[in-house]
Amino acid sequence: MSxxxxxxxxxxxDEKVVAAKEQSAKKKGNSVEEEQLSEEDQKLKxxxxxxxxxxxxxxxxLYELSLNQLKEFIKKSTSSMxxxxxxxxxxxxxxxxxxxxxxxxxxxxxxxxxxxxLSVLAMTYSDNNKHDSLRFAxxxxxxxxxxxxxxxxxxxxxxxxxxxxxxxxxEGSGSNSEEDFSERTGSKEDFEFSKGSxxxxxxxxxxxxLKHNGETEAVDLLLEIEAIDKLPQYVDENTFERVCQYMVAxxxxxxxxxxxxxxxxxxSIYLSESQLTEALSLAIRLDDESLVRSVxxxxxxxxxxxxxxxxxxxxxxxFEYESVQDIIGNTKxxxxxxxxxxxxxxxxxxxxxxxxxxxxxxxxxxxxxxGLDSAQQNLAAAFVNGFLNLGYCNDKMVVDxxxxxxxxxxxxxxxxxxxxxxxxxxxxxxxxxxDKYLYVEEPEVKAGALLGIGISTCGVHDGDVEPALLLxxxxxxxxxxxxxxxxxxxLGIAFAGSKNDEVLGLLLPIAADTSLPIETSAxxxxxxxxxxxxxxxxxxxxxxxxxxxxxxxxxxxxxxxRFLTLALGVLxxxxxxxxxxxxxxxxxxxxxxxxxxxxLVSACAYAGTGDVLLIQDLLHRLTPKATKKExxxxxxxxxxxxxQANAISEFLAGHENAxxxxxxxxxxxxxxxxxxxxxxxxxxxxxxxxEKKEEELVNENGIDGEGEDVKDDNEDDSxxxxxxxxxxxxxxxxxxxxxxxxxxxxxxxxxxxxxxGNEHIRSMVPLAMGLVSIADPxxxxxxxxxxxxxxxxxxxxxxxxxxxxxxxxxxxxxxLAQLLRQLASYYSREQDAxxxxxxxxxxxxxxxxxxxxxxFNDADVLNKVSLASILTVLVGLVSPSFMLKNHQLFYMxxxxxxxxxxxxxxxxxxxxxxxxxxxxxxDTVGQAGKPKTITGWITQSTPVLLNHGERAELxxxxxxxxxxxxxGVVILKKNPNYEKEE
Numbered sequence: 001m002s003x004x005x006x007x008x009x010x011x012x013x014d015e016k017v018v019a020a021k022e023q024s025a026k027k028k029g030n031s032v033e034e035e036q037l038s039e040e041d042q043k044l045k046x047x048x049x050x051x052x053x054x055x056x057x058x059x060x061x062l063y064e065l066s067l068n069q070l071k072e073f074i075k076k077s078t079s080s081m082x083x084x085x086x087x088x089x090x091x092x093x094x095x096x097x098x099x100x101x102x103x104x105x106x107x108x109x110x111x112x113x114x115x116x117x118l119s120v121l122a123m124t125y126s127d128n129n130k131h132d133s134l135r136f137a138x139x140x141x142x143x144x145x146x147x148x149x150x151x152x153x154x155x156x157x158x159x160x161x162x163x164x165x166x167x168x169x170x171e172g173s174g175s176n177s178e179e180d181f182s183e184r185t186g187s188k189e190d191f192e193f194s195k196g197s198x199x200x201x202x203x204x205x206x207x208x209x210l211k212h213n214g215e216t217e218a219v220d221l222l223l224e225i226e227a228i229d230k231l232p233q234y235v236d237e238n239t240f241e242r243v244c245q246y247m248v249a250x251x252x253x254x255x256x257x258x259x260x261x262x263x264x265x266x267x268s269i270y271l272s273e274s275q276l277t278e279a280l281s282l283a284i285r286l287d288d289e290s291l292v293r294s295v296x297x298x299x300x301x302x303x304x305x306x307x308x309x310x311x312x313x314x315x316x317x318x319f320e321y322e323s324v325q326d327i328i329g330n331t332k333x334x335x336x337x338x339x340x341x342x343x344x345x346x347x348x349x350x351x352x353x354x355x356x357x358x359x360x361x362x363x364x365x366x367x368x369x370x371g372l373d374s375a376q377q378n379l380a381a382a383f384v385n386g387f388l389n390l391g392y393c394n395d396k397m398v399v400d401x402x403x404x405x406x407x408x409x410x411x412x413x414x415x416x417x418x419x420x421x422x423x424x425x426x427x428x429x430x431x432x433x434x435d436k437y438l439y440v441e442e443p444e445v446k447a448g449a450l451l452g453i454g455i456s457t458c459g460v461h462d463g464d465v466e467p468a469l470l471l472x473x474x475x476x477x478x479x480x481x482x483x484x485x486x487x488x489x490x491l492g493i494a495f496a497g498s499k500n501d502e503v504l505g506l507l508l509p510i511a512a513d514t515s516l517p518i519e520t521s522a523x524x525x526x527x528x529x530x531x532x533x534x535x536x537x538x539x540x541x542x543x544x545x546x547x548x549x550x551x552x553x554x555x556x557x558x559x560x561x562r563f564l565t566l567a568l569g570v571l572x573x574x575x576x577x578x579x580x581x582x583x584x585x586x587x588x589x590x591x592x593x594x595x596x597x598x599x600l601v602s603a604c605a606y607a608g609t610g611d612v613l614l615i616q617d618l619l620h621r622l623t624p625k626a627t628k629k630e631x632x633x634x635x636x637x638x639x640x641x642x643x644q645a646n647a648i649s650e651f652l653a654g655h656e657n658a659x660x661x662x663x664x665x666x667x668x669x670x671x672x673x674x675x676x677x678x679x680x681x682x683x684x685x686x687x688x689x690x691e692k693k694e695e696e697l698v699n700e701n702g703i704d705g706e707g708e709d710v711k712d713d714n715e716d717d718s719x720x721x722x723x724x725x726x727x728x729x730x731x732x733x734x735x736x737x738x739x740x741x742x743x744x745x746x747x748x749x750x751x752x753x754x755x756x757g758n759e760h761i762r763s764m765v766p767l768a769m770g771l772v773s774i775a776d777p778x779x780x781x782x783x784x785x786x787x788x789x790x791x792x793x794x795x796x797x798x799x800x801x802x803x804x805x806x807x808x809x810x811x812x813x814x815x816l817a818q819l820l821r822q823l824a825s826y827y828s829r830e831q832d833a834x835x836x837x838x839x840x841x842x843x844x845x846x847x848x849x850x851x852x853x854x855x856f857n858d859a860d861v862l863n864k865v866s867l868a869s870i871l872t873v874l875v876g877l878v879s880p881s882f883m884l885k886n887h888q889l890f891y892m893x894x895x896x897x898x899x900x901x902x903x904x905x906x907x908x909x910x911x912x913x914x915x916x917x918x919x920x921x922x923d924t925v926g927q928a929g930k931p932k933t934i935t936g937w938i939t940q941s942t943p944v945l946l947n948h949g950e951r952a953e954l955x956x957x958x959x960x961x962x963x964x965x966x967x968g969v970v971i972l973k974k975n976p977n978y979e980k981e982e
Contacts, residue, residue, distance in 0.1 A: 041086060044073070044086060044087065044090065045090045047073070048070070048073060048087060048090050048091055048094075049090075049094070051066045051069055051070050051073075052070075052091070052094045052097070052098065054066040055067070055098070055101050055114075056097070056101060060107070060110075063107075063110050064110065064113070067110070067113045067114060067117065068113075070091075070117055071113075071116070071117060073087045074087050074088065074091075074117065074120055074148075075147060075148065075149075088120070088121060088123070088124045089124070091121055092121065092124055092125055095118070095121050095122070095125045098114065098117070098118055098121070099118065101114065102114050102115065102118060111139070112139070112140045112141050112143075113140070115136040115137075115139040115140035116136070116137075116140040116143075116144075116148075118132070118136040119132070119133050119134075119135075119136035119137040119140060119152075119156075120133070120148055120152055122136060123151075123152065123155050131159045131162065131163050133152075133155055133156060133159055134156060134159040134160060134163055134198075134201075137156055137201065138197050138198075138201060142200070142201050142204055145201075145204060145205070145208075146208050150212060150214075153205055153208055153209075154217065156201070156205065157202075157205055157209075157217060157220075157221045160198055160201065160202060160205075160221065160224065160225065161220075161221070161224035161225070163198065164195075164198060164224055164225045164226075165224075167195065167198075195225075198225060199225060199227060199230075202221055202222065202225055202227065203230060203234075205218075205221060206218045206221060206222065206230075206231070206234050207234050209221070210234055210235065210236075210239045210243075213928070215239055215242045215243045215246060216246050216926050218231070218234075218243070219231070219243060219246055219247055219250070223250075223258065223262075226258075228247075228258075228261055228262060228265050229261065229264075229265055231243070231265055231269070232265060232268050232269050232272060235269055235273075237273060240269050240270070240273045240275075241275075242926075243266075243269065244266040244269055244270060244278070245924070245925050245926075246925055246926055247262045247263075247265065247266045248262070248263070248266055248282070248860075249923075249925040249926075250262060251263060252609065252610040252738050252739040252742075253610070253739075256576055256577060259609075260286065263282050263285055263286050264286065266282055267279055267282040267283060267286065267291060270282065271294065271295065271298060274298070274299075275964060276295050276298060276299060276304060276308060277307065277308065277311055277962070277963045277964045277965070278859075278964050279291075279295050279298075280292065280295045280308050280311055280312065281311070281859040281860075281861050283295055284312070284315055284317070284861050285861055285862070287534060287574060287575075289319055292312070292317075292319050293319075293321070295308060296308060296321050302323065302324075303907050303962060303971055303973070304962055305321070305323060305324050306324055306327060306909070306971060307962040307963050307970070307971045308324075309321065309324035309327035309328045310327055310963075310968060310969040310970075310971070311963065311968065312328050313327055313328050313329070313330050313333070314857060314863070314898060314968055315497070315861070315863055315864075315865070316330075316459045316496060316497040316498070316863070316865040316895075317497065318497060318498050318499035318500075325463055326462065326463070329460060329461035329462055329463070330426060330459050330460045330461070331460060331461075331462050333426045333459075333460065333899075334391065334393075334425075334426040334427040334460075336899075336901075336903050336911075336969060337391050337426065337850075337899050337901070338391075338392070338393070339903070339911055339943070340850060340899065340901045340903060340943045341392055341850070343943050344850070344943070344945075346392075346848050346850065347392070347394075349389055349392065349394050349395045349396045350388050350389060350395075350396075350845075350848060351385065351388075351395075351396050351397055352380075352381045352384040352385055352388065352397070352838070352842075354388075355384060355388060355817070355841045355842065355844075355845050356384075356821070356824065356838070356841065357821060360821065374831065375407070375408045375409045375410075375412055376412070376831050376832075376835055377831075377834065377835070377838070378404075378407040378408045378412070378416075379408045379412040379415055379416060379835070379887070380834070380835045380838035380839060381397070381838070382397075382398060382404070382408065382412075382415060382416040382419045383415065383419065383838070383839055383842055383887075383890065384838055384839070384841060384842035384845075385397045385398060385419060385423075385842075386398075386418075386419030386420075386422035386423060386842075387422065387842035387843060387845070387846050387847070388842060388845050388846075388847075388848060389422075389423050389847075389848075390422050390423065390425055390846060390847045390851060390894075390897060391423075391424075391425045391426055391427070391847055391851070391899070392423065392847075392848075393423065393424050393427050393429060393430075394423070395423050398416065398419055398420055398423070399420055399423060399433060404416065405417055405445065405448075410444060411444055411482070411885075411886075411887070411888070412444075412887075413442065413444040413445050413448060414444045414445070414447045414448040414451065414482065414486060414888055415448065415451075415887050415888055415890075415891070416448060417434070417437050417445055417447075417448025417449050417451075417452055418448045418449075418451040418452040418455060418486075418888065418891055419452070420433055420434055420452050420456075421434060421451065421452025421453060421454065421455030421456040421891075422452075422455050422456075422891070422894060424456040425455060425456055425458055425894060425897070426456075426457075426458065426459070426460050427456065428456070428457065428460070428467060430452065430453075430455075430456030430457075431453060431456060431457075431467060431471070434449045434452045434453055434456070435449075437449035437452075438450070443480045443482050443483055444482060446483055447480075447482045447483045447485070447486035447487075447888075448486065450471075450472055450475055450483065450486045450487045450490050451486040451487075451489055451490045451493075451888060451891060452490075453467075453468055453471050453472060453490055453494075454468055454472065454487075454489065454490025454491055454492070454493040454494040455490070455493050455494075455891055455894050457494045458493050458494055458496070458894050458895055459494075459496065459497075459865075459895070461495075461498060466500070466502070468490065468491065468494035468495070469491070469494075469495075469500070469502060469503065469506075472487045472490050472491050472494075473506055475487035476488050476491070476506060476507065476510060477510070481517065481519070481520065484520065485519065485520065485523055485888075486888065488507065488510070488520075488523055488524050488527050489523060489527065489888060489889075489891070489892075491503055491506075491507070491527055491531075492523075492526065492527030492530045492531065492892070492895075493891060493892065493894055493895050495530075495531045496530045496531060496533070496865045496868070496869065496895040497530070497531070497533050497864065497865035498531055499531065499532050499535060500531060503527075503528070503531050504528065504531070504532070504537075504539070504540075507524050507527060507528050508528065508539060508540070508543060510524045511524040511525045511528060511540070511543045511544075511547070512543045512546065514546065514547060514550045514551060518547075518551060518555040518558055518560045518561065518564075519558075519560045521547050521564065522547075522560040522561065522562075522563040522564045522567070523560075523563065525540070525543065525544050525547065525563070525564055525567040526563045526564075526566060526567040526570070526872065528540045528543075528567070529544075529566075529567035529568070529569075529570040529571045529868070530570060530865070530868055530869070530872075530892075530895070532571060533570050533571070533573055533864045533865055533868050534570075534571070534572070534573040534574050534575060534864045535571065536571060536572055536575055536578055536579075537571060540567075540571055541568065541571060541582060544564060544567055544568050544571075545568075545585060545586075547564055548564070548586075548589055548591075548593070548597070549589060553591075556591060556593055559878075559879055559882045561593065562723060562875050562876070562878060563872070563875065563876075565593075565596065565597050565600050565601070565723075565727075565875075566600060566604075566871060566872065566875045568582065568597065568600075568601050569600045569601045569603070569604030569605070569871075570604060570868045570871070572601060572604060572605045573604045573605065573607055573864050573867065573868060574604075574605070574606075574607055574608065574862065574864055575605050576605055576606060576609070578605070579601060579602065579605035582601065583598055583601065583602065586598055586601070593723070595724050596723040596724040596727055599618065599621065599724055599727040599728050599731055600727040600730075600731065600875075602614065602731070603618070603727065603728075603730065603731025603732075603734045603735060604734065604871075606734075606735050607734040607735060607737065607738075607862070607867060608734070608735070608737045608738035608855075608862040608867075609735060609738055609739075610735060610736060610737075610738050610739030610742040611735050612742075614731075614735055615732055615735055615736065615742070615746075618728040618729075618731050618732050618735075619728075619732070619749065621724065621725070621728045622725060622728050622729065622753060622757065622761060624756065624758075721760075722760045722878070723878065725757075725758070725760050725761050725764070726760055726761075726763075726764045726878045727875075729750075729753065729757075729761055729764040729765055729767075729768045730764060730767065730768055730771070730871075730874060730875070732746050732749065732750075732768060733746060733767075733768035733769070733771040733772045734771065734867075734871075736772060737771070737772065737855065737856075737862070737867075738856075738860075738862065743772050743773070746768070746772055747769065747772065747773075747780075747781065750765045750768055750769050751784075753765050754788070759793055759795070759796075762791075762793065762796050763793065763795040763796045763799055763878075763880075764799070764878065765788075766785055766788050766796065766799045766800035766802075766803040767799050767802065767803050767806075767874050767877055769781055769784070769785060769803055769807075770785070770802070770803025770804070770805075770806035770807055771803075771806065771870065771874065773807050774806050774807065774809065774853060774854060774855065774870070775806075775807070775808075775809045775810060775811065775852045775853055775854040775947075775948050776807065776854070776948040776949060777807045777808040777811050777813040777815075777816055778807070779815070781807055782804050782807045782808065782813075782815075782816055782819070785800045785801075785803050785804045785807065786800075786804065786819050786823075788800035789801050789804065789823055790826070794830070794832070794833065794880075795879075795880050797827075797833060798832065798833050798836045798877075798880045799877055799880060801820070801823060801833065801836045801837050801840050802836050802839065802840055802877060804816060804819065804820060804840050804844075805820075805839060805840025805841070805842070805843035805844055806843065806853070806870075808843070808844040809843045809844065809846050809851075809852060809853045809854075810843075810844075810845075810846035810847060810849060810850065810851040810852040810853065810897075810900065811844065811849065811852075811947060812844065812845055812848075812849035813844060816844050817841070817844055817845070820837055820840055820841045820844065821841075823837045824837045824838065824841070832880070832881070832884055835884060836880070836884075839890070843893075846897065847897070847899070849945070850899055850900065850901065850945060851897050851898065851899055851900060852897075852898060852899075852900040852947075852948070853866060853870060853893065853896040853897055853898075854866075854900070854948050855867045855870070855896070857965075857967060857968075858921070858946075858951055858965045858967045859964075859965050859967075863896075863898075865895055865896070866895070866896035866898070867896075868895075869892045869893060869894075869895035869896040870893065870896050872889060872892040873889065873890060873892055873893055876889050900945055900946050900947065901943050901944070901945055901946070901968070902916060902918075902942055902943060902944050902945075902946055902952055902966055902967060902968070902970060903942060903943045903968070903969045903970070904916075904942040904943070904959075904970050904971075904972050905969060905970070905971050905972070906971070906972060906973075907971065907972075907973055909971075911942075911943070912942075912972065913941050913942055914941070914942050914954065914955075914958075914959055914972060915939055915940070915941055915942075915954075915955040915956070916939070916940060916941075916942055916944060916952045916953065916954055916955060916966060917934060917937040917938070917939050917940075917952065917953050917954075917955055918934075918937055918938055918939075918940055918944055918946060918950055918951075918952045919934035919935055919936045919937030919938065919950065919951065919952075920934060920935050920936050920949060920950060920951070921933065921934060921949055921950060921951035922934060922935050922951075933951060933953065934950075934951045934952070934953060939955055946967060951965075951966075952966040952967065953966055954966065954972075956978075957975050957977075957978050958974070958975055958978045958980075959972040959973065959974060959975060960972065960973050960974075960975050
């Protein structure tokens with residue numbers, strides 16, 4: 001329970017040794033003990049022994065007086081337990097005889113009084129797991145336990161936890177629980193630690209802890225005896241905040257179902273104390289719409305309901321509450337964002353060149369600076385322009401410039417037109433801009449307009465009228481696959497997380513039709529899953545399973561199957577054990593793909609939980625397995641596997657302490673073993689490009705020195721294994737997301753995986769690192785990714801570059817921007833890598849630095865819509881070449897984008913300027929007093945930007961906030977008691 005108890009145990013042991021020596025000295029006739037005691041101590045010892053002797057006499061009239069005097073002696077000395085108190089030390093030799101006296105007495109009141117004393121004495125005497133303190137406390141009736149002091153009660157709490165666990169084990173094994181007492185004292189009566197008696201004692205201890213600043217101990221005690229639901233009745237306005245903060249902080253470390261019961265208990269406490277915004281955060285984490293409704297119904301104040309609605313709107317929730325539906329539906333988001341842009345003086349549009357800064361590059365080979373255009377680089381510019389001016393409703397390049405679209409070709413025109421939707425995101429004015437493209441002949445341009453319509457209305461729902469649905473529904477069954485796919489994808493971006501039944505009715509038949517191409521079924525299933533993210537919808541699950549069961553083997557080997565698998569995972573995101581039934585059904589499918597499906601779906605179900613056992617299972621899957629060679633017997637195989645396992649263990653042990661500051665730094669030359677990888681800047685770009693082109697030619701033709709068919713055969717056999725390994729790497733990042741220690745540990749594991757993993761594992765590690773530190777540019781992470789970006793394997797390089805963009809998403813991080821500019825020069829002749837580099841540059845400067853794709857807010861609530869959108873892109877990047885070919889899927893990221901502002905409104909809903917302190921968030925859970933929640937702050941006037949890991953608080957008490965966390969849109973009211981300082 002605590003360090004003090006451990007210290008006390010050590011002291012008790014030392015005292016016993018001393019006592020044994022003293023006893024032996026007595027036997028030899030020495031009077032060492034008497035010589036060592038002062039007169040005062042000797043008198044105390046004599047008095048105590050006299051009182052014990054009186055209890056042994058037959059005169060029962062002396063018993064009560066003697067017991068009361070013993071209690072007085074002990075209570076006077078137990079105020080501090082830095083050392084064993086002298087009365088307890090002197091009474092310890094008498095403990096067995098006092099136990100015998102207890103057994104011989106028949107008067108219940110005297111026995112109860114003696115049991116109290118024995119309970120306290122047992123603290124220093126009993127160390128043999130007999131739990132005598134607890135036993136005698138229960139025998140005494142547990143009266144006045146507070147009078148014996150804090151240490152005694154902590155010791156009782158420790159024994160309660162141990163006893164309860166023993167009781168559970170004994171119930172499981174069916175053994176009796178009264179043997180201990182009979183053996184210990186020779187008592188004829190049976191004693192049993194019943195759950196009821198333990199619980200009653202606990203409920204006496206908990207109020208004591210809460211009164212004496214022991215909130216964490218009270219929670220721990222109730223956790224031990226599985227009675228956390230009893231806590232709310234004991235907390236009050238002085239203790240609830242510390243109790244709830246500690247409980248919520250414990251959640252990532254608890255196994256199911258304790259984690260859910262902790263959240264539910266904290267929710268009920270917050271609700272009873274009218275902390276509605278905190279209660280709402282927990283209701284969202286519990287994913288229970290009835291709890292969300294209870295929070296809204298708990299107040300009739302329309303201003304409070306508006307604040308709750310603003311908090312809920314960031315989750316892209318499907319919750320409906322009539323009086324504030326326009327706020328929940330994000331209809332005011334564009335207005336608020338444009339106000340922020342105006343206040344921060346960011347209204348002037350930027351062009352990609354403002355990000356590229358080609359004039360700073362000494363190399364003459366970068367296309368942007370030489371006037372040499374290519375369709376792919378124009379397409380990259382369209383993406384960058386769309387991200388750079390996202391939500392600003394104006395730009396200098398694409399809007400009102402029809403010629404630009406025709407600078408790209410084929411499917412590139414689709415993404416170019418769709419970027420207009422990105423520029424007008426959250427604003428319905430974008431529909432007018434895109435309308436004209438619906439009437440052109442080129443199907444690619446029309447498809448782009450449909451996709452853009454979905455992007456511009458992303459997450460914005462205005463009650464009865466859904467313009468995106470009205471405009472797109474007629475195109476989902478279009479015979480042209482490009483148009484129908486774009487319309488379906490547009491619906492997915494527009495309605496992510498909305499649980500819209502009309503979308504379900506429209507798309508479910510398309511997803512269920514297995515005669516359609518696998519591409520259509522996969523995209524439609526994914527869109528349905530995005531719309532109903534984390535709902536375990538049975539109809540969509542059945543449709544996805546039918547596709548797995550009825551599709552041909554050739555279909556299931558295509559890369560589109562990954563999105564079918566992801567759709568199932570997204571549908572069960574964050575649902576934990578509810579996914580078990582689906583996993584059983586999957587295992588019944590007789591196809592090698594089942595193991596890959598199980599990995600991804602399980603990872604999604606436990607995303608953000610920090611589940612250590614699941615991470616261990618994924619790491620086990622990533623461990624290289626020994627293969628059996630022809631002619632070898634089983635014994636040799638076992639020896640080989642054991643040797644390989646030992647080698648890996650030794651390898652990991654050798655690297656365990658290699659990088660304390662930078663857990664992944666040692667991977668900088670991870671592939672230099674075979675001489676494949678040269679250092680970052682020492683190789684001429686022309687040479688490396690030629691090598692890569694040769695490698696690509698080999699890959700395209702499937703020639704590996706042994707004939708054309710080799711690659712195809714290997715692909716058929718290993719594509720499923722590739723997916724399983726890729727999903728396992730991604731799964732580690734998804735599960736570790738919700739817990740800081742887990743994130744640090746995962747980065748270390750990723751470093752190891754880069755060393756001993758195969759090429760498929762290595763290509764996914766950068767993406768996993770990017771996901772763990774999304775929108776959080778830590779130097780150690782993006783420097784490592786920068787090294788990986790020069791890897792000999794182009795897939796590793798491109799994924800590393802994309803991960804750098806994810807790390808710095810919306811941060812304008814200067815060092816990252818510089819690294820990406822250098823990479824643009826380095827890969828100037830490598831079209832695909834240059835495209836990804838440009839894309840990453842656009843991500844870093846997302847919304848000119850005002851946006852983020854962070855999946856957690858300051859209240860640690862996971863945004864499932866954002867995570868599902870990001871995963872779509874990451875799963876596509878299992879094969880970067882596939883994603884670059886189907887680049888429209890990159891727009892799924894738009895569903896994850898949100899402004900990272902703090903905007904303060906008055907009670908009338910008008911923006912007001914207030915000074916706030918913005919600094920790094922500090923974990924204050926369990927700390928004494930009222931510690932500062934932020935450090936290194938800067939005082940700014942709202943509206944301001946809030947980056948990952950930052951927290952804000954009002955500078956003065958002039959205004960009172962309706963929200964517990966100063967984040968997003970915050971409504972303030974004037975403080976009537978505020979007095980301005982002179």
